[in-house]
Amino acid sequence: DARVTQTPRHKVTEMGQEVTMRCQPILGHNTVFWYRQTMMQGLELLAYFRNRAPLDDSGMPKDRFSAEMPDATLATLKIQPSEPRDSAVYFCASGLGRTNTGELFFGEGSRLTVL
Amino acid sequence: EDKVVQSPLSLVVHEGDTVTLNCSYEVTNFRSLLWYKQEKKAPTFLFMLTSSGIEKKSGRLSSILDKKELFSILNITATQTGDSAVYLCAVGRNNDMRFGAGTRLTVKP
Numbered sequence: 038d039a040r041v042t043q044t045p046r047h048k049v050t051e052m053g054q055e056v057t058m059r060c061q062p063i064l065g066h067n068t069v070f071w072y073r074q075t076m077m078q079g080l081e082l083l084a085y086f087r088n089r090a091p092l093d094d095s096g097m098p099k100d101r102f103s104a105e106m107p108d109a110t111l112a113t114l115k116i117q118p119s120e121p122r123d124s125a126v127y128f129c130a131s132g133l134g135r136t137n138t139g140e141l142f143f144g145e146g147s148r149l150t151v152l
Numbered sequence: 153e154d155k156v157v158q159s160p161l162s163l164v165v166h167e168g169d170t171v172t173l174n175c176s177y178e179v180t181n182f183r184s185l186l187w188y189k190q191e192k193k194a195p196t197f198l199f200m201l202t203s204s205g206i207e208k209k210s211g212r213l214s215s216i217l218d219k220k221e222l223f224s225i226l227n228i229t230a231t232q233t234g235d236s237a238v239y240l241c242a243v244g245r246n247n248d249m250r251f252g253a254g255t256r257l258t259v260k261p
Contacts, residue, residue: 070248070249072251078253079240079251079252079253079254080195080240080242080251080254082248082249082250082251085248092248093248128194128195139184139200139244140186140197140200141186141197141242141249142197143194143195143196144194145193145194146193146194
């Protein structure tokens with residue numbers, strides 16, 4: 038049963054540490070999104086890839102966040118250095134389509150706590 | 153600035169009630185509007201709307217889009233406790249998909 042897989046599911050780290058979150062999109066999907074969800078801000082778009090090319094990362098704090106797709110089966114989101122305000126659930130979602138009109142399939146999320 | 157606004161932010165009803173959730177948007181390069189349901193974990197897809205005035209229906213849930221007035225509604229009839237969740241509205245644009253803050257629906261027995 039096809040699904041988006043995210044690791045780790047939970048991560049607790051200390052301020053200043055590097056955090057890497059990984060996502061395996063559904064095989065054959067050509068769009069990948071990273072979202073961050075907090076109680077205060079809801080779902081915020083961080084980055085978006087189509088056919089592995091980054092199309093939009095304007096929502097991402099560039100000084101500490103980076104997103105890459107080294108190949109079609111792996112997307113990564115890295116935070117270095119992490120700060121307490123980065124504590125949130127990070128969702129990866131993938132979809133299929135030339136243009137961004139269709140359904141996204143979400144992973145279970147990575148819950149990050151930065152102490 | 154593009155925005156997706158959902159109302160109400162939260163709603164408490166009793167089983168059997170009918171609810172209407174609202175989503176208004178102001179975005180450039182609109183492509184589609186989608187509704188998702190989020191329980192404890194990841195959002196799951198409900199509907200995608202691209203044309204005005206055409207109702208999408210799935211069981212007790214239905215949704216419609218008005219592209220002239222820039223809003224959509226999600227209706228749930230005969231609510232059940234299992235409908236308790238956060239309902240998210242998302243607007244697909246040329247290059248991304250933006251979500252509203254969600255409406256938290258609580259259905260009491």
